[in-house]
Amino acid sequence: MIVYILLIMMIIGAIAAIEMKDLISSVIVVGAVGLALSIVFLVLKAPDLAITQLVVEILCLIILIRATLKKDLPFSTTGRWFFNTTVAVVFAVTFLILGFFCLHELPHFGYPVMKVAKFYLDAGLSRTGAANLVASIILDFRAYDTLGEATVLFTAVVGVMAVMRKRGRKKVDEEIGEND
């Protein structure tokens, strides 16, 4: 029951975050939605995810506030306002209707199909010796996922460095040439 209440709160927060005019208020409301998601993970018996989502949300909030500080854009309704809104709403509603029909094929909430996980539940403790099954899955049974994740993180660091570099080398040389 508490999951429903938190989900409805998350939906209200998401609408507020999208529609709010002040950028920094909007970013803070997204932080509230993320913290509610952390509590939902805790209620759904996923404590690893709750801790990770909490700390990642804080870091994400700091980075987003850094991006939006003192940079505000006034709300403007020029251009094809009606056409754009209609297209976006029609697209989202079509997605919702198609998703509603697809949901009937899923197993009911609370009764999952655990074909793969049955092996992990049976053999997890004896094969790896770790009490936390999530840790034994991400670092032993499916460690290739974690290797790919480390690669993605490294690529992101290199990408941010390349994007935020002060100036391209060629341009610096050209400007020095002009100044001389």
Add this chain to the structure above:
Amino acid sequence: MTRDKYIFDDTKGMTLIVKTITRLTVGLILLYGIYILLHGHVSPGGGFAGGVIIALSFIHIMLAFGKDAAFSRLSKETAAFFEGFGALAFLAIATLGFMGGYFFLNFFQSKGEPFRLFSAGIIPLCNIAISMKVGAGLFSIFVILVLLKFKTKGK
């Protein structure tokens, strides 16, 4: 103490209240991150969460005291070293599995008694390597995004 000079420097960072509270709490945050990281295989937590908390403790210093105080504790070169070292250590642990047959083999013969700190074979070692990589990587992302200030051209 050379580090105390950042506390009474009014030109950088936030106010004195924030600086005093930060000086009291930042060690506890770092300790909690190390706890989360080392107990990742017996309780909730793990390499990702521990690494992010360790990075957040250094970011906390940088937000409160300014960049010089943070760089006196963890310089950019050290962060770059830990980033590469973590990735290489994780890959080395994975490759050592070839001793017994395949990639990512849990190669310890006796995996220890379950529910103790020294158990579960390679999983704590992998947690430490991943936390180094994640912590140093996120700290350097934050440093890059915060330190470089641009002059906006405007219209």
Add this chain to the structure above:
Amino acid sequence: MLIYFLCLILFAIGLYGILRKRNIIKIIIGILIAEYAVNLFFVLAGYRQEGRSPIFSPDQDILNMVDPLPQAIVLTSIVIGLAVTALIVGIAIRIYEKYGTFDVTKINRLRG
């Protein structure tokens, strides 16, 4: 079945934000909301009625654990989401520095 549909509504709100808004920060917020919805959908699909968290305990046999596989996948996905967000924010700050605006429709015109 209703809870899956609420999760889809959350995703649709993020999709609306991505499609409709013209501010780059609002588009990033839409991407974040859609990512939350997808993570939540994975965890919901693995929940078992009156289940226990997937951590063994030394003195008792736990039979009704929730599915640990979606949790492991989502744990990877959260960190990747943070990295992608940082990269997008970097690109957005660069755009602001070059064009002086966050509005996606004005970026082309200012180019000249």
